[in-house]
Amino acid sequence: MxxxxxxxxxxxxxxxxxxxxxxxxxxxxxxxxxxxxxxxxxxxxxxxxxxxxxxxxxxxxxxxxxxxxxxxxxxxxxxxxxxxxxxxxxxxxxxxxxxxxxxxxxxxxxxxxxxxxxxxxxxxxxxxxxxxxxxxxxxxxxxxxxxxHNPLFPAYDDSYVSPKIAGAESAGFIKMDEGVYEIGYSGEGFCFDNELNRHKVYLNAYEISPNLVTNAEYLEFIGSGGYHDFRHWHAEGWDWVNIHKVEAPLYWHLIDGEWHNYTYHGLKPLSLTDPVCHVSYFEAYAYASWKGLRLPTEFEWEEAATKFSWGKSWEWTESAYLPYPGFAKAPGAIGEYNGKFMVNQKVLRGASEVTSPGHSRITYRNFFQTHLRWQFTGIRLAR
Amino acid sequence: MxxxxxxxxxxxxxxxxxxxxxxxxxxxxxxxxxxxxxxxxxxxxxxxxxxxxxxxxxxxxxxxxxxxxxxxxxxxxxxxxxxxxxxxxxxxxxxxxxxxxxxxxxxxxxxxxxxxxxxxxxxxxxxxxxxxxxxxxxxxxxxxxxxxHNPLFPAYDDSYVSPKIAGAESAGFIKMDEGVYEIGYSGEGFCFDNELNRHKVYLNAYEISPNLVTNAEYLEFIGSGGYHDFRHWHAEGWDWVNIHKVEAPLYWHLIDGEWHNYTYHGLKPLSLTDPVCHVSYFEAYAYASWKGLRLPTEFEWEEAATKFSWGKSWEWTESAYLPYPGFAKAPGAIGEYNGKFMVNQKVLRGASEVTSPGHSRITYRNFFQTHLRWQFTGIRLAR
Amino acid sequence: MxxxxxxxxxxxxxxxxxxxxxxxxxxxxxxxxxxxxxxxxxxxxxxxxxxxxxxxxxxxxxxxxxxxxxxxxxxxxxxxxxxxxxxxxxxxxxxxxxxxxxxxxxxxxxxxxxxxxxxxxxxxxxxxxxxxxxxxxxxxxxxxxxxxHNPLFPAYDDSYVSPKIAGAESAGFIKMDEGVYEIGYSGEGFCFDNELNRHKVYLNAYEISPNLVTNAEYLEFIGSGGYHDFRHWHAEGWDWVNIHKVEAPLYWHLIDGEWHNYTYHGLKPLSLTDPVCHVSYFEAYAYASWKGLRLPTEFEWEEAATKFSWGKSWEWTESAYLPYPGFAKAPGAIGEYNGKFMVNQKVLRGASEVTSPGHSRITYRNFFQTHLRWQFTGIRLAR
Amino acid sequence: MxxxxxxxxxxxxxxxxxxxxxxxxxxxxxxxxxxxxxxxxxxxxxxxxxxxxxxxxxxxxxxxxxxxxxxxxxxxxxxxxxxxxxxxxxxxxxxxxxxxxxxxxxxxxxxxxxxxxxxxxxxxxxxxxxxxxxxxxxxxxxxxxxxxHNPLFPAYDDSYVSPKIAGAESAGFIKMDEGVYEIGYSGEGFCFDNELNRHKVYLNAYEISPNLVTNAEYLEFIGSGGYHDFRHWHAEGWDWVNIHKVEAPLYWHLIDGEWHNYTYHGLKPLSLTDPVCHVSYFEAYAYASWKGLRLPTEFEWEEAATKFSWGKSWEWTESAYLPYPGFAKAPGAIGEYNGKFMVNQKVLRGASEVTSPGHSRITYRNFFQTHLRWQFTGIRLAR
CATH class of the missing domain: 1.20.120 (Four Helix Bundle (Hemerythrin (Met), subunit A))
Known part of the structure; x- marks a missing residue:
């Protein structure tokens, strides 16, 4: 075109x-x-x-x-x-x-x-x-x-269709070998400055889940008192939970004992098989910690992502948002695009159901502060 | 009707x-x-x-x-x-x-x-x-x-006409005798609960200005450094001035060395003969203090108000907003109308250019917190 | 001397x-x-x-x-x-x-x-x-x-003796006639600038209690849900109660179901017959409102104070702290003594158990902001 | 012993x-x-x-x-x-x-x-x-x-002697080869849990300065307007500078045109040859950015640290404080030692003049939030 x-x-x-x-x-x-x-x-x-x-x-x-x-x-x-x-x-x-x-x-x-x-x-x-x-x-x-957040909970668009992704993968974790891998964008097309330079990293052997954590799995965490047990949380996350009295992901409402969440079609009963969404990094970390597992790093994610389907929600990683070796800001205003945000944020990988078609890439790096939840943010586990 | x-x-x-x-x-x-x-x-x-x-x-x-x-x-x-x-x-x-x-x-x-x-x-x-x-x-x-407060300063309505009030009165102050006066609403028509009961107060002899302070007069206060001299201010007012870096009434803008103010017709050069408006109680008090005068009490105002024109802007008084003797809240929700605000506010008397026709009365008591300026609030002096 | x-x-x-x-x-x-x-x-x-x-x-x-x-x-x-x-x-x-x-x-x-x-x-x-x-x-x-406020609740001085005041007066209210009264200091000795000028006020007929409200009486207010019923409170007081989760006077602690308060001798079981103390103006007002009564004005207090014993705790009045007619600040630093605080505070009258001997006077005006409780502040009722 | x-x-x-x-x-x-x-x-x-x-x-x-x-x-x-x-x-x-x-x-x-x-x-x-x-x-x-921070600037101890470190190294940067390196503690003695596991990382070729940035060098940054040019700063750092009106490292005071800093001996003229100290990560990053260089990662630092003297001040690195592969919290209270702080902090390496003797190690990881300055924090450059 x-x-x-x-x-x-x-x-x-x-x-x-x-x-x-x-x-x-x-x-x-x-x-x-x-x-x-x-x-x-x-x-x-x-x-x-x-x-x-x-x-x-x-x-x-x-x-x-x-x-x-x-x-x-x-x-x-x-x-x-x-x-x-x-x-x-x-x-x-x-x-x-x-x-x-x-x-x-x-x-x-x-x-x-x-x-x-x-x-x-x-x-x-x-x-x-x-x-x-x-x-x-x-x-x-x-x-x-x-x-x-409107008390009338209006629908955005009744004809909105949430994009489908391939069904659940096999339950086992994907095993990845240790070694030196190349990370970052290479090729002819467009990428953002924060995807460069392509460079080598050393990864220890690790395993990563082919599936995102579901609402049903996350409900177990809630049911077991996960929001009230400091042991799963970072100190800063624990403060966040207590100051804001967080008890569930954003958009969840307990109505007459049944969990609902707000969707583009309005307030609906929670779908148990959907991936959990609208959680902060603090919650993603606490969930993983409660499971005795952890979040993947962005490098682990990038290396393994060819082996599973992704693109339903942005996935929190354990990686801080930092420049790659050789990263250089463009001169002038365009140079303010990414570099000046490279502190105190976490990298998200993947893409969400509202990402524009053709906008996602395996090397794409999104980033948000650890307490934010209004993006379509989900959880993938590693160990 | x-x-x-x-x-x-x-x-x-x-x-x-x-x-x-x-x-x-x-x-x-x-x-x-x-x-x-x-x-x-x-x-x-x-x-x-x-x-x-x-x-x-x-x-x-x-x-x-x-x-x-x-x-x-x-x-x-x-x-x-x-x-x-x-x-x-x-x-x-x-x-x-x-x-x-x-x-x-x-x-x-x-x-x-x-x-x-x-x-x-x-x-x-x-x-x-x-x-x-x-x-x-x-x-x-x-x-x-x-x-x-919009950066484009749009006009509200070009056909808006600011109500006229009678022209400037004679310059001298009106002298009032000491004695017992009756204050508060009496009559058949409607009044708010805070205008009752009509009751006696003792007033010392006082003098009150028939005119509101004008923009020209207020500019003298600004020009003489009034916003930078703590001696004219209450301690709380002085903090307010310094925290908010207040330098002039609300809506005033110094553009290329000339004072403008925002009006319903948009941003206009300041009219020097208009009454100063959109000042806080703190500013009204400081102005009076700088002049070696004071604000009238609401009782002084009510007693003298038949002797001058009013109705251009709400006028700050020195009186705290308190219940009159015998004040009683109505039962139920209607009782929440006025009584629960009777603390830490000042009484304003008169009416402003945007008061609805027929809504003003000589016994009407308006009230706002001492730092607020978005009402059409002005200054009348007493001594 | x-x-x-x-x-x-x-x-x-x-x-x-x-x-x-x-x-x-x-x-x-x-x-x-x-x-x-x-x-x-x-x-x-x-x-x-x-x-x-x-x-x-x-x-x-x-x-x-x-x-x-x-x-x-x-x-x-x-x-x-x-x-x-x-x-x-x-x-x-x-x-x-x-x-x-x-x-x-x-x-x-x-x-x-x-x-x-x-x-x-x-x-x-x-x-x-x-x-x-x-x-x-x-x-x-x-x-x-x-x-x-120390978690060890140390005593200040075991030999401290709380000054006695005369025992409870007769239970009835003292009736006062309406009329013009003189208020403010007159005489040869020292007074603060805020006690001047002596001036006339008109008082409606009123009744005032010879006794301070006791801890036992205040417990009834707590027991009847007084801190949880907005109807008794000013809007600003109601916010204060809810933001700070106030449930009792300062220094009160409910330990194993029994009320204690911190005294100069350490933490002690609450004495039911003592006057309630360390309440804010908001609480004093709410208590009076719950009783269907009100606080006296400072003028009512001054006029009636010869007819009862006072001096155990500072008593909140309904009066805002304002200058008397003819009040003038001294020039220079000494002029900052009182005048600049005459806004958004309430007058207290009387004297407290920790007032220095000889320091109190019937015309003395103390003043604090409406939310403060660390002074020995109590409640006297009027109607 | x-x-x-x-x-x-x-x-x-x-x-x-x-x-x-x-x-x-x-x-x-x-x-x-x-x-x-x-x-x-x-x-x-x-x-x-x-x-x-x-x-x-x-x-x-x-x-x-x-x-x-x-x-x-x-x-x-x-x-x-x-x-x-x-x-x-x-x-x-x-x-x-x-x-x-x-x-x-x-x-x-x-x-x-x-x-x-x-x-x-x-x-x-x-x-x-x-x-x-x-x-x-x-x-x-x-x-x-x-x-x-006391207005009297008292000395801590006149006999305090600041530990010496070896004099300035040669001016050139140390060149390091790319490759896989081992990072983290190994050996018999004590280390903190955050120094484990020892693991492989891949480092690109880099160069690192053998010297810390001095006060004289930092003064050039100040003199060139470094604190007033947003281009050198992270967005969050730029906000920090402006909100707190930061103009120099902590403890620096400009007195009659001459820079002083507070030391354990009291307020003294600034020593130009001393390493700059008491800077935040935001300042360290901005200084490096102004020089067209960058801070080392903690892995680069650890690998190169045998080649220069260190131990005068804690050195900010570009690395976020994250767990090493295989990091595991101890069970119980001791497990709260380090892990729960591994978010939104930066790693510091080295040791400062006030580190206890024998307490420092080449694998030791200190960590603070990016705005903090009260530690003895300094700057080493890399490229």
């Missing part, structure tokens, strides 16, 4: 994701990590305007100079911005204004892409597509949070 | 106030004291449904049982409610849903009011009208805050 | 209060309102050095210039100071250093007082005595807090 | 460290991470009482059952404890009480050690020695914080 069509396709999918929303759903920010959908759709547009149209499209006229202030996420290079906790306090620009902004930028991009761009711009374009795909995933997780 | 028509008129005005809003403007809560407009229009409707239709209109079917949870403000008697800081996190019910709720309740009320209600219900109805009028004022102050 | 002897007597009493302490007891600040005893004994010394010796005693050499920074409490006029929350973080100057400082200042004061001071200095001296007496009371309340 | 003498020697050193202190210095906790010295000396004693005397010394009578509550640090297995932020609020037990506790336990230990203990107890004993040595180091860092 040519770049102009890729652009259209990516942009269209963002709008499709938002199509079931009411105007009001675009506006709110119930917790700092969740951005209002209207902010997402403005921000991904701002990305193309700021990094492609303004520097490379001669004669381009900025849609509205104030939008730089409103839609910059965290690029210090590009100037001041609305502080993150204020995103949900902005009623203007309206949703209609932002769709006009999208249309304006899309029109300019269509013109711009009539001619084959330079290699440098091409690279930025592909980064822009991947950036928008990441925000598509965030849109879906943020929408789930917004609706799932 | 009969009750059915009064009802219609009050309800209509609420909707007129909201008519210039975009859907998104109804949703946000940029600071805890400011409620989303959609919450206000739902809450005043809930008031009639809860206190009149449900108990007194036989056969009335509640619109949606969840709305009690969503639209209860602070009535502990009536059950749980969305915590105040979460009002701006709710995208549902939508604005359209809430207007349907209004229409449904209005229709039921129209039927209910076909028959002359009992004296007891009549009293509740009139309380409901006054309650909605209070929220009309809050709607206008909250809308100002929402739009005035 | 002459001034030199008064000085000695006041200073000696401070040291006697501290004599049962261990060195470590002088150092800690378990909560921001409680100052370390060593800070108190340094601060009252600094008061005489700063306001008398340095300006008026020719040739006086400051003990240590750093002490101004360490021992200034809140006098902005006199320069920077250790922030209040840091008082308990200072191990130096040591207790021995501070007693050396006291001895040094006392010696200089003794020399200075060999000659009759001017009227101006005399006034400052008497203010200094009263200031030190206020800190004697604070020392005793702060020591109680420090030891009473 | 036999165990009884080892015990005596370790215990004696703790008391020697405290000998220059005033009683008051033992009591305060100016920040949550710093424990009062009296808490340290009680806690290390409690460790021997709880884990050796009570379970293994027949007939041993506990000194005071309340001390378990007071001196337990974080062992959930052993019961409740004073919350960490309250350690500085306890005036009792006094310093003298705690020295009596030490003497009592020491006497019991002397009796207990007359007989050769079992292998199991021997292991606990050696853990107890190492535990007390760790607290000796903490004592010295905490004392520095307590005195270094």
């Amino acid at each position: 040519d770049l102009a069509n890729c652009y259209k396709k990516v942009r269209l999918r963002t709008e499709q994701i938002c199509s079931p929303l009411q105007t009001e759903d675009y506006v709110v920010q119930p917790v700092v990590d969740v951005s209002p959908p209207k902010w997402h759709i403005g921000h991904v547009t701002w990305f193309f305007e700021t990094f492609i149209l303004k520097p490379y499209f001669m004669g381009y006229r900025e849609f509205n100079p104030n939008y730089n202030y409103v839609f910059n996420s965290y690029y210090e290079t590009v100037g001041n911005r609305v502080i993150r906790t204020d995103r949900g306090n902005l009623s203007r620009p309206t949703v209609a204004d932002i769709y006009r902004y999208r249309a304006y930028v899309d029109e300019a991009m269509a013109k711009f892409l009539c001619q084959e761009p330079s290699a440098e711009v091409k690279e930025l374009l592909i980064l822009g597509f991947n950036h928008e795909e990441q925000h598509q995933e965030l849109l879906l997780t943020d929408i789930k949070y917004i609706l799932g | 009969d009750l059915a028509n009064c009802y219609k008129k009050v309800r209509l005005r609420t909707e007129q106030i909201c008519s210039p809003l975009q859907t998104e403007d109804y949703v946000v809560q940029p600071v805890v004291d400011v409620s989303p407009p959609k919450w206000h229009i739902g809450h005043v409707t809930w008031f009639f449904e809860t206190f009149i239709l449900k108990p007194y209109f036989m056969g009335y079917r509640e619109f949606n049982p969840n709305y009690n949870y969503v639209f209860n403000s602070y009535y502990e008697t009536v059950g749980n409610r969305v915590i105040r800081t979460d009002r701006g996190n709710l995208s549902r019910p939508t604005v359209a849903d809430i207007y349907r709720y209004r229409a449904y309740v209005d229709e039921a009320m129209a039927k209910f009011l076909c028959q002359e209600p009992s004296a007891e219900v009549k009293e509740l109805l009139i309380l409901g009208f006054n309650h909605e009028e209070q929220h009309q004022e809050l709607l206008l102050t909250d809308i100002k805050y929402i739009l005035g | 002459d001034l030199a002897n008064c000085y000695k007597k006041v200073r000696l009493r401070t040291e006697q209060i501290c004599s049962p302490l261990q060195t470590e007891d002088y150092v800690v600040q378990p909560v921001v309102d409680v100052s370390p005893p060593k800070w108190h004994i340094g601060h009252v010394t600094w008061f005489f050095e700063t306001f008398i010796l340095k300006p008026y005693f020719m040739g006086y050499r400051e003990f240590n210039p750093n002490y101004n920074y360490v021992f200034n409490s809140y006098y902005e006029t006199v320069g920077n100071r250790v922030i209040r929350t840091d008082r308990g973080n200072l191990s130096r100057p040591t207790v021995a250093d501070i007693y050396r400082y006291r001895a040094y200042v006392d010696e200089a004061m003794a020399k200075f007082l060999c000659q009759e001071p001017s009227a101006e200095v005399k006034e400052l001296l008497i203010l200094g005595f009263n200031h030190e007496e206020q800190h004697q009371e604070l020392l005793l309340t702060d020591i109680k807090y420090i030891l009473g | 036999d165990l009884a003498n080892c015990y005596k020697k370790v215990r004696l050193r703790t008391e020697q460290i405290c000998s220059p202190l005033q009683t008051e210095d033992y009591v305060v906790q100016p920040v949550v991470d710093v424990s009062p010295p009296k808490w340290h000396i009680g806690h290390v004693t409690w460790f021997f009482e709880t884990f050796i005397l009570k379970p293994y010394f027949m007939g041993y009578r506990e000194f005071n059952p309340n001390y378990n509550y007071v001196f337990n640090s974080y062992y959930e297995t052993v019961g409740n404890r004073v919350i960490r932020t309250d350690r500085g609020n306890l005036s009792r037990p006094t310093v003298a009480d705690i020295y009596r506790y030490r003497a009592y336990v020491d006497e019991a230990m002397a009796k207990f050690l007359c007989q050769e203990p079992s292998a199991e107890v021997k292991e606990l004993l050696i853990l107890g020695f190492n535990h007390e040595e760790q607290h000796q180091e903490l004592l010295l860092t905490d004392i520095k914080y307590i005195l270094g």
Whole structure:
């Protein structure tokens, strides 16, 4: 597919994701990590305007100079911005204004892409597509949070179909040999800077489960008092559990003695065979510890991932999010993409049911802070 | 006017106030004291449904049982409610849903009011009208805050006309004699419970200014370093100034060396002759102290108010908000109306440019915490 | 008694209060309102050095210039100071250093007082005595807090004798007539600026109890669920109860089903006939409200106080702490004594068991914020 | 040396460290991470009482059952404890009480050690020695914080001599070859559980500096605006710098244009040739980033450490604190020693000038959170 069509396709999918929303759903920010959908759709547009149209499209006229202030996420290079906790306090620009902004930028991009761009711009374009795909995933997780924390528990979309993955694998653990392995992206296509350089690591012999932990298995942990026994938890995780009175994964509700969870179809009885989802790293670690097992490292995961199906939920690893040997930040604003977050976060591997098609890779590294749960985060065990 | 028509008129005005809003403007809560407009229009409707239709209109079917949870403000008697800081996190019910709720309740009320209600219900109805009028004022102050804290500074309504008050009075202070005076409401019409009982107070001789402090006068205070000299401030006010780095009234912006303020028409150069507005009690006190004067007590104000024009802005008094002798809370939820706020607040007297017509009275007591500024609060001096 | 002897007597009493302490007891600040005893004994010394010796005693050499920074409490006029929350973080100057400082200042004061001071200095001296007496009371309340919050519950002094007050009065309320009364200090002796001017107030007819509420009576309030029924509380008090999970007065402990309280003799079974003590204004108000009664105003109290015994505990009044008509701050640092605290506090009247002898007066106004309980605060009812 | 003498020697050193202190210095906790010295000396004693005397010394009578509550640090297995932020609020037990506790336990230990203990107890004993040595180091860092944050800047001990390390090495970086290396403790002697298992890692070729970064070099970073340029910092580090207005390492003071730092001898002009010390991981990372270099990983450090002198300050590494392959927690309370802290911390390698003699090892892993600076933390560069 040519770049102009890729652009259209990516942009269209963002709008499709938002199509079931009411105007009001675009506006709110119930917790700092969740951005209002209207902010997402403005921000991904701002990305193309700021990094492609303004520097490379001669004669381009900025849609509205104030939008730089409103839609910059965290690029210090590009100037001041609305502080993150204020995103949900902005009623203007309206949703209609932002769709006009999208249309304006899309029109300019269509013109711009009539001619084959330079290699440098091409690279930025592909980064822009991947950036928008990441925000598509965030849109879906943020929408789930917004609706799932509303006392009316509205459904997002009754026609939403959760992607299927291959059925349960054999129960045994996969055995992996010790040795030197190569880790990181290699190939021609796109990857993020944090997947480079490909480099050698030494792995001890290990075993890894082909299956994700299920809701039924996680209920055993709850039933055995797992949330009330400090021995399974990190000290910091134990504080987190007690301060926030955590008793179950996010979106779980005990109603008249039966567990329900909030889904894109509304509040539903918990499916026991589904993988457990929306757990923090602290909970993933505690569950593994309670089982006498552990989480895999990201290197163990990457090496073994060809041997099982994945892609249902992001999987917490034991690895801290750190640069690979030879990692180098790009100069300028684009260099702020990943490197500055490489501290006090954990790596997640795989992909979730809301990851955009074609966006996942075996070397892809996602990362979140250890207490966060609003992503589709699950658990795979190793030993 | 009969009750059915009064009802219609009050309800209509609420909707007129909201008519210039975009859907998104109804949703946000940029600071805890400011409620989303959609919450206000739902809450005043809930008031009639809860206190009149449900108990007194036989056969009335509640619109949606969840709305009690969503639209209860602070009535502990009536059950749980969305915590105040979460009002701006709710995208549902939508604005359209809430207007349907209004229409449904209005229709039921129209039927209910076909028959002359009992004296007891009549009293509740009139309380409901006054309650909605209070929220009309809050709607206008909250809308100002929402739009005035948006980086785009949108106008609320270009056709908005600020009510005129009689021009400046003579410059001299009005002299009042010492003696025993009667304070509090007397008469046949409606008053709030906090205006009763009418009772005697002893006032020393005092003098009170017929004019409100103007922006020009307040600029002198700023220019003389008033915000940086602890001697004018209460200890708690001085902390407030320093923690929040307060340098001017709310909505004031120094742009290229010229003071502007945000108005319902957008950001405008400051009018020097207008009364200063949107100051906290701390600022009002500091200004008076810098002038070597003081704020009047609420009793001094009430006694002198026939001698000057008022009604442009709520005026801070030196009086703490306390019950009058013989004050008694009504039984049940209605009793939560005023009494439980009678601590650590200051009384404001008068009325502001956004007070609903007919809502003000010389005995009316408004009250806010000493640091708040989003109301139309001004300064009158005494000595 | 002459001034030199008064000085000695006041200073000696401070040291006697501290004599049962261990060195470590002088150092800690378990909560921001409680100052370390060593800070108190340094601060009252600094008061005489700063306001008398340095300006008026020719040739006086400051003990240590750093002490101004360490021992200034809140006098902005006199320069920077250790922030209040840091008082308990200072191990130096040591207790021995501070007693050396006291001895040094006392010696200089003794020399200075060999000659009759001017009227101006005399006034400052008497203010200094009263200031030190206020800190004697604070020392005793702060020591109680420090030891009473230690898990070992050490006694302060086994030989401590709680002052007796006259036994229970007759059970009936004292009836007072309505009329104009005079309130505030008049006479020749010392009073604080906040007791002036003496002025007229109009009081409605009221009744006031000759007795303080007892522990037995307060237990009924607890037993009837008073801490769990929002109807008795101010909204702000109700938040305070719930956030801090308050279930009883400060220092009360339910041990094996029996109520104990911490006293200067250690943890003891609760005496049912003693006046209830260490309650916040919020609790005092809720108790009165539960009884269907109210707290007296400070004016009602002052007018009736000749008709009953008082002096066992400070009594919360319904009155906010505000300036009397004609109140004027002294110029300079001394003017910071009272006026700048006249907002968001309640007046207490009477005196407590730890008030220094001769320090109480019928016109004396103490004041604290509505949530504070570490003072010996009690309840008297009115209607 | 036999165990009884080892015990005596370790215990004696703790008391020697405290000998220059005033009683008051033992009591305060100016920040949550710093424990009062009296808490340290009680806690290390409690460790021997709880884990050796009570379970293994027949007939041993506990000194005071309340001390378990007071001196337990974080062992959930052993019961409740004073919350960490309250350690500085306890005036009792006094310093003298705690020295009596030490003497009592020491006497019991002397009796207990007359007989050769079992292998199991021997292991606990050696853990107890190492535990007390760790607290000796903490004592010295905490004392520095307590005195270094006092406005009088008292010296700790004028006779304190900072240990010398070998002079500056050659300026060039040490080149290390890529390959598989073995990491972790091997041998007969004591090591902590976090140093095991010894395991293989693959290292890419790297270079590491033989020298620590000096104060002179760090001043260049400050002078070039390093604290004001977001490009060198992690996003979280940049927030930390701005919230806390960090401008220099801890203990640095700019006095009349000249940099000083607080030392055990009091406030002194900054020595330019000393290694920079008391920097957070965020600062270490930013400095390295500004130089276009990076911090070594803990594996790189361990492999290269035989080639340079170390032991002057703990050196931040880029490695997150994670378990080695095969790491297993001991059962019971001792298992809480290290494992539960293995999240969101960075590994430090080496040893500092206040590390107890004989306590350091090339495989030793220290760990702190990324914002902490009160340890003697320094910077070594790699590339």
